[in-house]
Amino acid sequence: MAIHRYHGPGDVLIFLTGQEEIESAIELLEQQDSESHSRYRLMALPLYAGLPQAEQMKVFSPTPRGVRKVIVATPIAETSVTLEGVVYVVDCGFMKQQCYNPHTTHNTLLVVPESRANAVQRAGRAGRVRPGHCYRLYQEAIFDTLATAPVAEMQRSDLSSTVLQLKALGVDNILNFDWMAPPPAELLVSALELLYALGALDESAKLTKPLGAFMAELPLDVMLAKVVLVSPELKCSEEILTIAAMLSVQSMWVSVRGAKRELDEVKLHFAVSEGDHITYLNVYEGFCRSNRSPQWCSRNCLNYRALLRAADVRAQLRKHLQRMQLSLESNGGGRDSDAVLRALTAGFFANATRLDGADTYVGIRERGGDAARMRIHPTSVLFQAAPPPKFLLYTATKSTKQLYMEDVATIQPEWLIELAPHFYEERASRQAAA
Structure with missing residues (x-):
């Protein structure tokens, strides 16, 4: 694909499915630019959720004269951000979709064809300030065979938290509930089985008290909510609150292209043989000891905003436990792992x-x-x-x-x-x- 053949001003937005594909495309574009004799130089920039904020902000910077900005992005650029200078869109025709298997209880990230609604949304990213063009990398006849809209998240997700909320609202007959997008019965049965195993529901599928009621009040996944509510009995609620908060944020580590070895070395400073959860505890304690310093985060390849978000989540969870009159105890900063x-x-x-x-x-x-x-x-x-x-x-x-x-x-x-x-x-x- 020779992006530099398009003449005239205007940036290019390429939709791909994930970080690995984006980084490979960036390398190809940079190689092509070095070998090209076009009057426009290419500025290839990635855009995906795990990218550090400073790198994400580069896509919004003005394009220098004589340069064509080429943004290679995941579907995050469909609706989450608006890139005013984009005139050309290249749509790969695929997207990643998370699906939950109730038999294996595993979430699978599948690469699936986009829907027509996604295709139209992506095409709409072109021409915000002047007429634009969208190039779809599949035959026109295939467009008519695509699904009208993507599969509703309710029909492909773990429904344990949803079912627990409905039970807390007094909806007992889950299977006959009037869903806007009715999920498969297997998902509902799997959710009921998990909630019963966790002790949130009794043998009559009624909400247990206080455990089930407390779990419904916590804004966490049902398994993690059970961990938080059990922690006072084990005298480690302060540590578990930290871990729960760290698990609630994404992209804690900053991954920069070409700096994988540096990231691995930094992780060793916090890593312990007990695993990732105690490691997260060490990271958060180091963040607090540094007085929440952004410079400390930068030196240790950590996402400053993610850690601030974790601190906010932790404070909210702590208020929930105080309201429930559960004890807040520490085992000495995780020394009793x-x-x-x-x-x-x-x-x-x-x-x-x-x-x-x-x-x-x-x-x-x-x-x-x-x-x-x-x-x-x-x-x-x-x-x-x-x-x-x-x-x-x-x-x-x-x-x-x-x-x-x-x-x-x-x-x-x-x-x-x-x-x-x-x-x-x-x-x-x-x-x-x-």
């Missing part, structure tokens, strides 16, 4: 895995050849741990070409029997430990 890990196990017990091979893990309750095999995500501090931990729990999964566990922590198998005896049979746990 077992208490913190046990609290995490109390909420994420369904996400416990065991080592099954050199670097792959399977769910402890899963048996046979159909068990989903997962690896530790490369961004985790335990990614290259040697030897790899035998038992882990994760708080999220990401599936691209491989199923990865994100935000992992080491656990002891006996904690599962102690904290979730209704979910793990003792015999199954003994087999897993063997």
